[in-house]
Amino acid sequence: LIIGSLTICGILGFFIVPLTIVFFIYLSNILLLIYQRNNELKADPLSDVWNSVRETIASFWDIYARVWHGYELHGVENLPEGPGILVYYHGAIPIDYLYFLSRLFLWKKRLCLSVADHFVFRLPGLKLLLAVTGVIPGTREECLVALKNGYLVSISPGGVREALFSDESYQLMWGNRKGFAQVALEAKVPIIPMYTQNVREGYRMFKERRFFRQLYESTRLPFTPPYGGLPVKFRTYIGKPIPYDPNITTEELVEKVICKGKFLFSFQTKMAVQALISKHQTIPGNIWKALLERFDKRRK
DSSP states (O other): OHHHHHHHHHHHHHHHHHHHHHHHHHHHHHHHHHHHHHHTOOSOTTSGGGHHHHHHHHHHHHHHHHHHHOOEEEOGGGSOSSOEEEEEOOOSSTHHHHHHHHHHHHHHOOOEEEEOOGGGGGSTTOHHHHHHTTEEOOOHHHHHHHHHTTOEEEEOTTHHHHHHHOOTTOOOOOTTOOHHHHHHHHHTOOEEEEEEETHHHHEEOOOOOHHHHHHHHHHOOOOSOOEEOOOOOOEEEEOOOBOOOTTOOHHHHHHHHHHHHHTTSOOSSHHHHHHHHHHHOOSSOOHHHHHHHHTOGGGO
């Protein structure tokens, strides 16, 4: 009985932080429902009348980010005043992206619309939260309308596949996805690359198995659960925008984003980018180093 109890506790320990995050996400949706009922709101979920409750939720997640991951956001000045497309690496759990959204709203009162996988909209009990936080399915038409209305739109071309099957090598798994580049060219907006240091050291997936890969490719549903939740240091870097260029092709734009996205985005030459990787990210990622960075006062 003791051995069995310890085993169960050990297994739960692997998943307790991811489960806590899920709990807080649903709690955020409950808060929105209470706010909606008390104020008898029927307004557009993206309208400013929701800003007070948005700020409350963003403040909670920002406190969580500071306490658990010592979260830092760098490069906000690289975001355009108008519309643009943010392209980011997808961790096992995109909690770093949630931290980014929260801090961006608190600092700039700015809402960034988020393109999500279709399975996200099948999750029960999150409809209002998705609507108020600006999560969209991400069709070409929806993205173009959002950009026309002046919003930032974010997308992870690797999506769920990258979340499930990338690892501490931080390999981008974009395949042949070029839709975001085509939308950027049609909307005549810049692309802004973004990356969070140590996101794979905080949360990981079990090593890829052929069965799970085939299961995902056939169903497009994530069956492998994330584990971890160690309080490693998270730093999100927003790189220099890649400006709209009417003479560039979709393929050239994708190649340019991949080069910048894989190497923290900020520098134009390969040598400078490689120096930045060596300074900010161990490849392959190292959990112990990421934990030490969390409490290293010299790096603050």
